[in-house]
Amino acid sequence: MILQVQEVSKRFGGLQALLDVNFELAEGQIMGLIGPNGAGKTTLFNVINGVYPPTEGQVIFRGEKITGLPSYEVARRGLARAHQVVRPLNDLTVRENVMVGACFGRERHSRSSAASLADQALTQVGLIDRADQFALSLNVAQKKRLELARALAARPYLLLLDEVLAGLNPSEIAGMMETIRTIRDQGFTILMIEHIMQAVMSISDQIIVLDYGQLIAGGNPQEVANNPKVIEAYLGDPEMTARLLAE
Amino acid sequence: MNLWRQPGFWPSFLLVFLSGLVVLVLRQDTLRETAFTVLMFIGLASSLNILMGYTGYVNFGHIVFFGLGGYFGFFLVSEMGWPVYLAALGGGVLSSILAYIIGAAVLRLRGAYFALATIGVNEAARAFVSNFEPFGGSTGLYVNFSAYDRYGGAGQALWFTFILLWLVVLAVIVVSYLVKRSRFGLGLSAIREDEDTAMVMGVNAPLDKTKAFLISAFFPGLIGTLYFFKNGNVEPDDAFRFQMSLEILVMVMLGGKGLLLGPIVGAFAYERLRGYLLTSVIFKNLHLATSGLVLLLIVLFVPGGGVGWLRERFPKLRRWLE
Amino acid sequence: MIHVLPSIIDGLLIGFVYGVAAMGLTLIWGVMRVINLGHGATMALGMFCTYFLFSDLALNPYLGMVAVVVLSLLFGFLIYGVALQRVIQSGYLSTLLATFAVNMIIIGIGTAVFTTSPRNIDFSAGSITLGPVILQGTRLLAALAAVVITGALYLFLYFTRPGKAIRAVSDNRAAAELMGIPSSHVLALAFGLGTMLAAVAGGLTSTFFPFTILSGATYQLKSFVICVLGGLGNPLGALVGGLFLGALEGIVPTFMPVSWVPVVEFVLFVLVLVVKPTGLLGAK
Ligand SMILES: Nc1ncnc2c1ncn2[C@@H]1O[C@H](COP(=O)(O)OP(=O)(O)O)[C@@H](O)[C@H]1O
Ligand SMILES: [Mg+2]
Numbered sequence: 001m002i003l004q005v006q007e008v009s010k011r012f013g014g015l016q017a018l019l020d021v022n023f024e025l026a027e028g029q030i031m032g033l034i035g036p037n038g039a040g041k042t043t044l045f046n047v048i049n050g051v052y053p054p055t056e057g058q059v060i061f062r063g064e065k066i067t068g069l070p071s072y073e074v075a076r077r078g079l080a081r082a083h084q085v086v087r088p089l090n091d092l093t094v095r096e097n098v099m100v101g102a103c104f105g106r107e108r109h110s111r112s113s114a115a116s117l118a119d120q121a122l123t124q125v126g127l128i129d130r131a132d133q134f135a136l137s138l139n140v141a142q143k144k145r146l147e148l149a150r151a152l153a154a155r156p157y158l159l160l161l162d163e164v165l166a167g168l169n170p171s172e173i174a175g176m177m178e179t180i181r182t183i184r185d186q187g188f189t190i191l192m193i194e195h196i197m198q199a200v201m202s203i204s205d206q207i208i209v210l211d212y213g214q215l216i217a218g219g220n221p222q223e224v225a226n227n228p229k230v231i232e233a234y235l236g237d238p239e240m241t242a243r244l245l246a247e
Numbered sequence: 248m249n250l251w252r253q254p255g256f257w258p259s260f261l262l263v264f265l266s267g268l269v270v271l272v273l274r275q276d277t278l279r280e281t282a283f284t285v286l287m288f289i290g291l292a293s294s295l296n297i298l299m300g301y302t303g304y305v306n307f308g309h310i311v312f313f314g315l316g317g318y319f320g321f322f323l324v325s326e327m328g329w330p331v332y333l334a335a336l337g338g339g340v341l342s343s344i345l346a347y348i349i350g351a352a353v354l355r356l357r358g359a360y361f362a363l364a365t366i367g368v369n370e371a372a373r374a375f376v377s378n379f380e381p382f383g384g385s386t387g388l389y390v391n392f393s394a395y396d397r398y399g400g401a402g403q404a405l406w407f408t409f410i411l412l413w414l415v416v417l418a419v420i421v422v423s424y425l426v427k428r429s430r431f432g433l434g435l436s437a438i439r440e441d442e443d444t445a446m447v448m449g450v451n452a453p454l455d456k457t458k459a460f461l462i463s464a465f466f467p468g469l470i471g472t473l474y475f476f477k478n479g480n481v482e483p484d485d486a487f488r489f490q491m492s493l494e495i496l497v498m499v500m501l502g503g504k505g506l507l508l509g510p511i512v513g514a515f516a517y518e519r520l521r522g523y524l525l526t527s528v529i530f531k532n533l534h535l536a537t538s539g540l541v542l543l544l545i546v547l548f549v550p551g552g553g554v555g556w557l558r559e560r561f562p563k564l565r566r567w568l569e
Numbered sequence: 570m571i572h573v574l575p576s577i578i579d580g581l582l583i584g585f586v587y588g589v590a591a592m593g594l595t596l597i598w599g600v601m602r603v604i605n606l607g608h609g610a611t612m613a614l615g616m617f618c619t620y621f622l623f624s625d626l627a628l629n630p631y632l633g634m635v636a637v638v639v640l641s642l643l644f645g646f647l648i649y650g651v652a653l654q655r656v657i658q659s660g661y662l663s664t665l666l667a668t669f670a671v672n673m674i675i676i677g678i679g680t681a682v683f684t685t686s687p688r689n690i691d692f693s694a695g696s697i698t699l700g701p702v703i704l705q706g707t708r709l710l711a712a713l714a715a716v717v718i719t720g721a722l723y724l725f726l727y728f729t730r731p732g733k734a735i736r737a738v739s740d741n742r743a744a745a746e747l748m749g750i751p752s753s754h755v756l757a758l759a760f761g762l763g764t765m766l767a768a769v770a771g772g773l774t775s776t777f778f779p780f781t782i783l784s785g786a787t788y789q790l791k792s793f794v795i796c797v798l799g800g801l802g803n804p805l806g807a808l809v810g811g812l813f814l815g816a817l818e819g820i821v822p823t824f825m826p827v828s829w830v831p832v833v834e835f836v837l838f839v840l841v842l843v844v845k846p847t848g849l850l851g852a853k
Contacts, residue, residue, distance in 0.1 A: 049447060051443070051447065070446065070453075071443075071446045071447045072446045072447075072448075072449050072450055072451045072452065075446075075447060075448060075449030076449050080448075081447055083444070083447075087441055087443075087444040089436065089437055089440035089441055089444065089445075090440055091436070091439070091440055091505075092436055092437070092440060096433065096436070099433060100433055100434070100437045100445070100448050100450065101448050101449075103430045103433055103434070103449075104434060104437075104445075104448055104449030104450045104451075105448065105449050106449075108449075110430060111428070111429065111430045111433060114430070150448060154448065154449065305662055305665075352839065352843045353839065353842075353843060355843065356842060356843065356846065358661060359598075359602070359604055359661040359665075360801075360842060360846055362604065362661070362662075362665070363604065363793060363797065363842060364838075364839055364842045364843065366790070366793060367793070367794070367797075367835045367838040367839040367842065368835075368839055370790055370831060370834075370835040370838075371831075371832060371835035371836050371838070371839060373831075374828075374829075374831035374832040374834075374835060375832050377828060378826070378828050378829055378832060385828070489786075493606075493669055496666070497666070497669075500666060532680075532681040533677055533678065533681055534677070535673050535674075535676060535677030535680065536673065536674045536676075536677025536678045536681070537677070538673055538677070539669075539670045539671070539672070539673025539674035539676075539677055540670070540674060542666065542669070542670040542673065543652055543667060543670035543671070543674070546656060546663055546666045546667045546670060547652070547655050547656060547667070550656075550659065550663060
């Protein structure tokens with residue numbers, strides 16, 4: 001198991017954002033994490049990669065307890081992340097942004113070898129023509145790709161992708177899906193949060209469902225799609241329900 | 248990395264190198280005094296730039312390291328009889344040690360809170376030194392004239408000090424460039440743009456910004472010792488001028504923060520402007536107000552500073568104007 | 570204990586005036602996220618304004634305060650329009666340097682016009698003796714004026730439309746803008762009010778301490794300390810912080826040399842910032 005999340009809970013003051021979350025992820029798999037808005041998905045990522053510690057529970061990565069480690073320590077152990085809300089380093093070029101991933105990720109490359117790794121990652125996500133622009137000048141879809149390239153350049157054992165498809169138009173989504181598939185084929189383990197059902201269902205080996213901070217279902221895409229609890233959780237969100245039932 | 252093949256390094260290095268060389272060739276005392284001030288500010292502004300421009304932490308108390316390091320170095324020269332170059336090194340080391348201690352506390356703060364804390368540190372240091380008897384309390388310390396004998400009299404000592412300052416400032420430029428081009432420097436830029444994201448990407452921000460703070464603090468300690476040694480005395484109001492801290496900051500902004508050449512051009516421009524205003528008949532009494540007006544215009548209309556503006560205007564020049 | 574009492578009371582009275590100055594600084598920070606480095610210079614202008622009204626027009630300083638209020642409010646709008654409006658969105662470094670530039674301009678012109686020789690307002694409001702304590706009339710009146718101003722500010726912030734708008738922006742700028750509050754008017758008003766509080770505090774100070782155009786710098790630093798003690802952005806905290814600092818300045822000299830007072834103040838300042846950046850009062 002590359003990642004084990006054991007009885008993780010997180011409280012923000014009076015708000016129970018996560019409650020007793022348990023799951024395991026095997027190496028080489030893609031796991032989809034779904035759930036309504038505000039369910040605690042991003043919070044779960046934050047707990048896993050050390051942005052803040054869980055209130056209770058353990059996170060175990062490649063056999064090592066990483067609970068409560070600062071995020072840079074987690075990153076060094078081979079866990080990289082693309083953010084839901086894109087966070088480019090605006091005043092750096094696109095290439096430099098990706099180099100930060102390579103320099104400070106798992107393999108800790110020197111600046112010159114980081115540059116070639118960065119170009120590799122940029123080619124992979126289709127952003128290489130923009131390498132010398134400032135990150136500030138990219139549009140949203142490009143910034144999402146930049147997030148992905150930065151994470152890839154870190155050569156992580158595990159990739160956390162937080163809604164990398166959100167905010168993209170259909171053709172951009174298709175392109176990004178293609179990219180994610182090639183990444184999967186290279187053998188990265190991926191845990192991805194996604195709202196676009198069709199996308200997660202088609203790409204994931206396993207799906208887990210979070211609702212009000214609790215895991216309410218898990219299994220392969222078919223099982224999850226037919227799970228009455230899941231359908232119920234999405235009932236507050238008619239659009240989602242429709243999409244889910246359309247599967 | 249081979250420094251000699253870096254186009255971004257040369258303009259800055261040559262500028263400082265040649266201005267010092269010209270003074271040494273012409274051997275005029277007044278020119279030396281002017282050049283001393285300009286070089287000193289280049290060194291102070293460039294070292295501030297490592298923290299403020301590269302890392303994004305705006306330090307209003309940079310002068311604390313000039314003051315405390317300078318006091319300590321001066322103490323080593325005048326009370327302990329150390330040669331001035333060793334004393335200056337002592338001042339620099341003490342500054343870095345203090346930066347480590349102060350940084351452990353204040354580097355946890357971000358943005359304006361960090362800036363405010365550094366104002367407090369500066370005032371606390373000034374008030375403390377004014378009361379600290381080994382450093383002469385509020386009257387400060389005076390150098391024993393025999394300290395100059397070692398260098399062949401006061402006149403020779405001044406030239407010797409000038410050369411030391413010149414070398415120190417060249418060292419600041421080299422170090423600034425190496426930091427900027429290194430992996431460490433890339434991490435600092437990441438911290439500047441977004442510290443939390445930098446950490447998620449693996450940058451050990453607490454450690455790296457502490458290192459930047461130590462490097463940034465080392466040089467003012469050296470420079471302070473040389474400055475006070477040249478003056479022959481040191482006193483609290485001279486060593487911890489909040490005004491001077493702000494002027495250094497203005498120089499960095501004037502040239503362009505985060506750039507190697509920025510603080511150098513900024514320090515030159517600011518000092519030339521001040522020199523001109525102070526000697527001009529019309530502006531003599533209004534030099535402060537005029538400087539203020541210039542600063543306001545820069546802040547409002549050229550926020551990237553002079554060099555930053557050139558870089559934007561002429562992208563072809565970028566590789567030379569780092 | 571009894572010999573400490575007079576200095577504590579004296580300190581508290583001055584503390585009220587400190588509090589008013591700090592309220593101005595904290596209001597500007599809370600609403601605009603601007604550290605106003607021109608605050609001290611504005612205080613000095615308030616001192617000079619009061620002084621000239623008194624010495625040239627023979628106006629009672631407390632009546633003169635009304636003129637100071639009006640003039641400084643306008644002056645604040647002017648500074649906002651000229652120096653701040655353009656950079657208000659570009660982050661604290663730009664606004665901070667802009668206000669520092671304003672500070673240089675005021676001090677520069679002030680030095681050229683007024684020189685730096687000290688002046689004082691030769692005005693006495695008698696004194697009151699309560700047992701061992703002698704209360705200077707000017708300090709009592711200044712404290713009283715400070716209380717009145719705080720009360721007026723409170724009424725303004727809580728019971729008028731523009732005041733409520735200011736508080737709304739202070740609490741959450743983005744949300745307030747969504748609700749359609751004309752943010753830039755509010756920002757200008759906040760800066761005007763902050764400037765006014767500084768000038769009034771300066772005017773009150775000038776009735777009992779001699780001053781020069783440079784005097785504001787010390788008070789500005791004290792205002793920083795007070796704002797941090799009371800929690801940045803919290804006006805009531807600023808007043809309490811002012812009293813605290815005043816009392817501290819009264820007490821400390823009774824058991825260590827007076828020159829150690831700033832050491833205590835600034836060490837406290839840094840400690841509070843590091844340990845509890847929301848201020849000792851802990852609001853917000
Ligand atoms: N740093 C935080 N402080 C307080 N509340 C938070 C914080 N981060 C998230 N929350 C709250 O936790 C809940 C889950 O948020 P999030 O994990 O972002 O949901 P999701 O990503 O599933 O949409 C939300 O109610 C959100 O408001
Ligand atoms: Mg989310």
